[in-house]
Amino acid sequence: MRAMKFFALTISIFTIAGVCFLCGAGVDAARAETAACKISFTSPAQNAEVGSSGAVTGTADGLGKGHHLWLLAHPKRLAKEWWPQGGDETTVEDQKWDVLVYYGSKDDINKLFEVVAVVVDDGVNKELTDWFERSKATNDYRPIRFPRIVKECESPRLVVKKTSH
Structure with a gap:
């Protein structure tokens, strides 16, 4: 009788351990799936000096169906106001993208600007x-609020300083 209880307890422990192992594997697979979308900047460098506009380049890997890459920019002092850049969603070819970004007006010389790459649905x-x-x-380019983004994708930020117009 005691041996049967021990056997039943052992089977239960192994069953629970097996289920936990499988659940953990599912979580790891889900993490790997959600981390698949990677966006990065290649230029300009972080804290670079820029003029009135310039090319911002980068890479995008793992954009899923129904996912769209956009660049947004704003003077860093305006926390909630953003301007979409490039005239449309960012075109990605061979995992590379290139967008012309505008850095405000003459009044913004010597100000910091933030550029963010976002993936949206x-x-x-x-x-x-x-x-x-x-x-x-x-001809009225009012700012927008920061949009709802696809959480599974990275949203890198780049800070530059406007030094001329």
């Missing part, structure tokens, strides 16, 4: 595209 992509179409039609 189809709905937010449409909102950003519509913002560009309206802004171009009215």
Whole structure:
């Protein structure tokens, strides 16, 4: 009788350990899947000096279906106001992208600017595209709030200093 209880307890422990192992493997697989989207800047360098506009380049790997890369910029002192850059979602070819970014007006010389690369879903992509179409039609480029982003993708930030216009 005692041997049967010991055997049943041993089987239960191994069963629970096996289930925990499988659950852990599922969590690791999910982590690997969500970490698959990687975005990075290649130029300019962090804290570089820039003029009124310039190319910002980088790489993007693992963008899923329905995911869209955008660049946003703002004077760092304006925490909640952002301007989408590039006129449309960022085109990625061979995992590389290149966007022309504008750094404000003459009044912004010697100010810090922040550029962020974000990945958004189809709905937010449409909102950003519509913002560009309206802004171009009215020549009124009002800032937007930071958009809802795809959390599984990195959103790197680049800080530069505008030194000329």
